[in-house]
Amino acid sequence: MKRITKRNIMAAFGSVMLAGLASCAQAAGEKPNIVFILADDLGYGELGCYGQEKIRTPHIDQLAKEGMKFNQHYTGAPVCAPARCVLMTGKSLARAEIRGNRDSGNGKKFPGQFPITADAVTIAEVLKEQGYTTGAFGKWGLGPSDTTGSPMKQGFDRYYGYNCQRNAHSYYPPFLDSDEGTVTINKNPIPGHKRQPKGEVKAEDYIAENYAPKLILDESLKFIDKNKDKPFFLYLPFVEPHVSIQSPQELIDTYPKEWDKDREYRGQNGYLPHPRPRAAYAAMITDLDRHVGAVMERLKKYGLDENTIVIFTSDNGPTHEGGDKRFNIGGADCEFFNSRGELKGYKGSCYEGGIRIPCVVKWPGKVKPGSETSFPSYFPDWFVTMAHIGGATLADKDQDGVDITPVLEGAASVKRDVPMIWDFHNYGGIVAIREGKWKALRRNLLEKNGKPAAPWELYDIEVDPAEKNNVASEHKDVVKQLEKVWLERRTIEPDFPVPFVDGKKELK
Template identity: 70%
Template sequence: MMKHLLTPIATFLMAGAMSLTQAAEKPNIIFILADDLGHGELGCYGQEKIKTPHIDQLAKEGMLFHQHYTGAPVCAPARCVLMTGKHLAHAEIRGNRDSGNGRKFPGQWPITDGAVTIAEVLKEAGYATGAFGKWGLGPSDSSGSPNKQGFDRFYGYNCQRNAHSFYPPFLDSDEEEVTINKKPIPGHLRKMEGPIDANDYRAEMYSSDLVLEESIKFIDKNKDKPFFLYLPFLEPHVAMQPPQEWIDKYPAEWDDPEQGGKGVYRGQNGYLPHDRPRAAYAAMVSDLDEHVGTVLARIKKHGLEDNTVVIFTSDNGTTHQGGDPKFHIGGCDAEFFNATAGLRGYKGSCYEGGIRIPAIVKWPGKIKAGSTNNEPTYFPDWFPTLVTMAGAEMPKEKLDGLDMNGVLAGKPLPKREELMIWDFHNYGGIIAIRDGKWKALRRGLLARKGKSPQPWELYDIESDPKETKNLAQQYPEKVKRLEAFWLETRTVEDDFKIPFVDGKKSLD
């Protein structure tokens, strides 16, 4: 059921006034979201080992952002912030959490029927809407289903846990589970002895190929009208199960212990083993790049290039460390690839390496090719930006982001009234607030009763992007000001409480 985003009179007038010519002038919008792709894992961001020619070309033809941030350092809350335009101190989902429906793949905690998504606003403005990949904002039988949140078509993984394998038992086609592998591969196995063969962890149907195929069908079907295509691809989130042909394109010596490699990965840090983990990780990023190339080629084939906005970004930073220090979770080797481009922290962290992400936007005739932006922007900004691009009506409820259309045209970013905030409810509980060059951060907000959070940290991100100098004791008044703003604007979310914080005006 469509939610009431606009007044009935406004909706009637918009529908009556929109001619076929005007509809055709609305830009198509393609929003591509990588999964756990670090700030430094693309060639256009300085990556020297992994091949990403299609995304690099996208950067040459559009604008590359140097200080773009996700809405959260893990999957579900980042997607919630993106879809609803509200930062984590106002968002409904503030951490990864299962829905609790008792299934093996339960889906994540659902956004409510009252949540207004980008897809709903664009659909009401005449856009065909499709999402293909990983959803993570509620099971199909809940209010959070993508089909109940504005998407005409959904195909992929509704549940993030099902997405731990690229050869799962089923994928979700709208609200139906469709079997794709009769002998699926679980996403988590260990093999602590004996030879490891990547072929042992492959089945009949590779999910990414199916997701890409369905997204291309959506483009073909809707090429003659404006469409919003949301592509939350899986790569490079582990488990590592990329196509062998991509693995074979990377040097065998990378993983050879006699030539400086770390050898096989046996699943000791979770997910699946792999005999060539470095090559496999690079292959996942390159496979993602190839997906992007396929989508762009289809747009070009239909003559839609000049009227299509393409956005590429990631949901959070690269995968964090595990129990075995040789590897990160799932066998990744972030240090080998300089995945964070020298920034501190990884996925699950609100340090720069966990939340600063790649972002590229191409819009021929509107964005100068080869341009860059170095101002801090983040996920809440996309909602007002895309709505303005589409000539759609803003929702009545206040959003937390800024319209970036001026930035895309080369103008300065307007001053923020609502500061950039990450009110994160996993990994011990973390708060981060950014105002201009200043970023305050505090960890351990979910500390057990009788224990206090860790002390505040304060960084000058302009002069110290690697967050090496904690200035909290030198500038206590700045910390107090940022803390006060957060506590004043913060709303209590009953499903994601922080007892130490809720209802307080100061944490001391």
């Protein structure tokens, strides 16, 4: 596949121009700051503002009260790396460079994931062209520092966190990445995977000197301190509540002990053991909520909150079931917390539970406090929207997302020319297409172990968000049309192949 060069694409953005709805203040140089907070494996039902009744999330709930709650917002992919690729580049999984989790294979310990290329254009690069200072703090997952995928080579002025997703499996890792280097944070790190079949499970046995999420938060706040007098783009892909479960003990102690009576988790579903997995999982989300509160407080301290758009969402749905059915992966209990609400599926699935995610946006003067929208939106939309907010004109009209600024300002919808598409290359290979009320889905595209692709499924999401009634046989014309759109839109990505017949875009 011939790639369009980054130089040509960046030239297409043209000179700095006022966005269509930019204010006079912005014209004078007071562009809004942009803060994008990305949780890790946070389910649709795990926030108070989305119906959660057991886990406390006061700061995010307050964000929703002061802003807009999205009822049908979708990630770009049902797992980490491809979701981040879609978010950063604005290309849907039908055209993204990364379509599944895959290591770079460069031979180092925690080397990082398969890198995006030098030609990839990220939203950080677009905003930097418009005069924004850019910083990323948290989990990257799009390429090690010695590759083209490094955040420092993809438009960020400052980076601190977990470059590699596997290093992020522990909250007490040996090191974190800082710009193009690493810093040792624990002399006695805790590996992210261990079982304890016998003996008393003690949380303190899986704690080291420095808690990585706190260090990441502290560095992000320093970024605000340093750049408070100029427009900035702050990308915060925080790691909670992705397992391992290693939350602060003072928060665990605030949740009922009876939740975990006779439920000691010994690591049998992967990741680390914990004596109180339900309380500790809830504490992870409450700790994430405290991070959001700290960021909001720092913005308020400098009077930046009135000229900052804050977007909070998740990279995919909650962690899926494991071999021991009493627990999800890592000891989580997503049924106990109703983590996915009424939805079907978990992380790794293109059913609603795997890709529909919470999203709240606060933007004073633009977004009406306490408002909600049911307009279906997803990650590629943020690339176009943030570019617009930052003053960039996207001369390249071949975008997968749409500008949802009108929705933020109260419009019921905006016109979407290209359906939302997921072309996912893990978990056997899955494709999903949503257009209007219809969502088509097909699994096992990779046809592993000689198993053919599953038949198409079709759901009317407006009346059946839980995807209980597959109506593919009753609407074959709809299925055929959605399949046609996917195949026409899809580019062949050599690094993430799907088997086709005689090179034609027709599945077996």
